Amino acid sequence: MKHVTIKDVAKRLNVSVSSVSRAFNDKYDIKKETKELILKTAEEMGYFPNPIAKKLSQNRSLNIGVIVPEFINEYYSEMVIALQEFFISKGYQVLVMQSNENVEQELKNVKTLIHSMTDGLIIAPTVGNNNMSYYLQHHREGYPIVFLNRVEESIPASKVIFNNVKWSFFATEHLIRQNYKKIYHLAGYKDLCVSEERIQGFKKAMRKHKVPIENYKIIETGLLAKEGMEIIEDLIFNHDIPDAFFCVNDMIALGAIKKLKDNGYRVPEDVAFVGFTETSMAELVTPQLSSVKQPTYEMAKKAGELLIERIENSEAEIETVIINGELNIRKSSIKEK
Amino acid sequence: MKHVTIKDVAKRLNVSVSSVSRAFNDKYDIKKETKELILKTAEEMGYFPNPIAKKLSQNRSLNIGVIVPEFINEYYSEMVIALQEFFISKGYQVLVMQSNENVEQELKNVKTLIHSMTDGLIIAPTVGNNNMSYYLQHHREGYPIVFLNRVEESIPASKVIFNNVKWSFFATEHLIRQNYKKIYHLAGYKDLCVSEERIQGFKKAMRKHKVPIENYKIIETGLLAKEGMEIIEDLIFNHDIPDAFFCVNDMIALGAIKKLKDNGYRVPEDVAFVGFTETSMAELVTPQLSSVKQPTYEMAKKAGELLIERIENSEAEIETVIINGELNIRKSSIKEK
DNA sequence: TTGTAAGCGTTATCAT
DNA sequence: ATGATAACGCTTACAA
Numbered sequence A, B: 001m002k003h004v005t006i007k008d009v010a011k012r013l014n015v016s017v018s019s020v021s022r023a024f025n026d027k028y029d030i031k032k033e034t035k036e037l038i039l040k041t042a043e044e045m046g047y048f049p050n051p052i053a054k055k056l057s058q059n060r061s062l063n064i065g066v067i068v069p070e071f072i073n074e075y076y077s078e079m080v081i082a083l084q085e086f087f088i089s090k091g092y093q094v095l096v097m098q099s100n101e102n103v104e105q106e107l108k109n110v111k112t113l114i115h116s117m118t119d120g121l122i123i124a125p126t127v128g129n130n131n132m133s134y135y136l137q138h139h140r141e142g143y144p145i146v147f148l149n150r151v152e153e154s155i156p157a158s159k160v161i162f163n164n165v166k167w168s169f170f171a172t173e174h175l176i177r178q179n180y181k182k183i184y185h186l187a188g189y190k191d192l193c194v195s196e197e198r199i200q201g202f203k204k205a206m207r208k209h210k211v212p213i214e215n216y217k218i219i220e221t222g223l224l225a226k227e228g229m230e231i232i233e234d235l236i237f238n239h240d241i242p243d244a245f246f247c248v249n250d251m252i253a254l255g256a257i258k259k260l261k262d263n264g265y266r267v268p269e270d271v272a273f274v275g276f277t278e279t280s281m282a283e284l285v286t287p288q289l290s291s292v293k294q295p296t297y298e299m300a301k302k303a304g305e306l307l308i309e310r311i312e313n314s315e316a317e318i319e320t321v322i323i324n325g326e327l328n329i330r331k332s333s334i335k336e337k
Numbered sequence C: 001t002t003g004t005a006a007g008c009g010t011t012a013t014c015a016t
Numbered sequence D: 001a002t003g004a005t006a007a008c009g010c011t012t013a014c015a016a
Helices: A006-013 A017-024 A032-045 A051-058 A074-089 A103-115 A133-140 A164-177 A193-208 A225-237 A250-262 A296-312 B006-013 B017-024 B032-045 B051-058 B074-089 B103-115 B133-140 B164-177 B193-208 B225-237 B250-262 B296-312
Strands: A063-068 A093-098 A120-123 A145-148 A158-162 A183-186 A216-219 A244-247 A272-274 A291-293 A320-323 A326-328 B063-068 B093-098 B120-123 B145-148 B158-162 B183-186 B216-219 B244-247 B272-274 B291-293 B320-323 B326-328
Touching: A006 A017, A006 A032, A017 A032, A051 B051, A063 A074, A063 A103, A074 A093, A074 A296, A074 B093, A093 A103, A093 B074, A093 B093, A103 A120, A103 A133, A120 A296, A133 A145, A145 A296, A158 A164, A158 A296, A164 A183, A164 A193, A164 A244, A164 A272, A164 A291, A164 A326, A183 A193, A183 A225, A183 A250, A193 A216, A225 A250, A244 A250, A250 A272, A296 A320, B006 B017, B006 B032, B017 B032, B063 B074, B063 B103, B074 B093, B074 B296, B093 B103, B103 B120, B103 B133, B120 B296, B133 B145, B145 B296, B158 B164, B158 B296, B164 B183, B164 B193, B164 B244, B164 B272, B164 B291, B164 B326, B183 B193, B183 B225, B183 B250, B193 B216, B225 B250, B244 B250, B250 B272, B296 B320
Parallel strands: A063 A093, A063 A120, A120 A145, A145 A158, A158 A320, A183 A216, A183 A244, A244 A272, B063 B093, B063 B120, B120 B145, B145 B158, B158 B320, B183 B216, B183 B244, B244 B272
Antiparallel strands: A291 A326, B291 B326
């Protein structure tokens, strides 16, 4: 299992190591025939430049760290896939770590990755991280970091975020226009900024359409189907089921729908639903679930571009990219006349 | 952004670099006070050993490569999470790559990762890879590889696989015992060995219970919900809907159920369903879907252990671990009397 | 217990 | 166009 090195190739051909190195990095002068001979021989000998040595001598790792809260849900899976694809095409390798929705784990991951000499970091913060000072300090010192999603617009770093207020507003307005009178919002975590923004959009729609305050309600839930089910249990117990729910995500919606159906409610005849951050399940459940689709690929790619910009030019301006979505209306929120 | 190196710390304290190195690697003799002083000063100076240099000088990367066909579905997401957790606890870093169910991409990934000096590889092969010779050659030459899932028992390498035949048999037998007479198997890809094994289990149950041959059928599908829907369209067109379906995975089952419901069939009253490789959706759909649960965590951890064994002892015996599952029976396959 | 110095496999500068 | 060699930051014999 001994690895063939640049020296072995050089010796075999009676050339210097520099020539071999040059053959593999076309930025230097080298005669075409020598290059081809070297490449051919190297191939035969099974030589491949050792990336670790390369990294050491160039003082960069060509590694990018990506930290996501989880990748059980499609949303971050897709982001990670898109990021990998993007960075590999640029010659980087991607180290993915997940924080398991745990702030301390996230901090650990950041440290691990920075210590591993990643050339830059893409961070999708976990729930409830109001303590980004450590990251921002590194960022100030010139370490390239781009934030993705779940981050306040005001933080001084490049970031890619989704226009939650706007699309939450549209989703809610759609329910109002379908003539649902009593509409509740199942709202995720209050200390999660995307939840907060979706709440804002919800309220905005309520105000615009002058929905009386007794006809809407904002209920803090979590992000999991299980939690959607629990909330519905409470509401059923209190005989407090509205005409429609707008949910912070599809999983909450699916959990809630399940529980309502089990209790004899019909969707959408008795209760209508709109989800958010559309998943592939939206089209597979009965009734199909209306939802706001977020363009994960686009978000990821944009974040990748911003990061590479910062890596290649540490003077690059801080940039905030706000991405738009798409409201896909399906059976779960259509009122039959 | 200049990194503090071992030399800086040594100079500051007027000790040699070896002492600093020793302070950070407790396998050598060093006076307790010196060590503490060094560690303290290093901390203050913001020194952290450069892992790349460490890797180069030790000739190992402390990186593990993990290759999965995809991680959009929970199954591989969970595997990857479990693998990360396991290897990080052992001091390794994990590079994850996905092959997008594409044999050539998989081969590329393997090459990338081996060239990146990963100390070992865990490979969950993609659909239809009957050409593992490249991997096995490296394996023979002593490069540590462990295969995970979707791999034939006969290949000469350590591997962790699921007992598909057995659990497919149980799932099918359960349908027979519920007194469903006509049972079809939606069978994934014929050239995918796990599909093949599940077909075997299905047939075995049919033979054991002497189900007449005109009462069962094996239909090749894919692995996606969409493909489940397409098959059902065909069957409806041909007026060929059985009493029950046993599906190669939950996604096929969910797609099929969706299409049947849309066409007025009731589940399980008209058609019953059992899935495989249980997903969290199984409990969220109506009716809840019976399925065979595979212990992803256990499988991943075992694969990790086998790999570390091989890394640490290249003479280690080849080992095949066969994992068992669990049949979770839910409403979708229960016949009301 | 500590220090010296060679070595890990590259790249890059400076000669030739 | 090619070669010699220092440098990257660390580990680890070997010497002291």
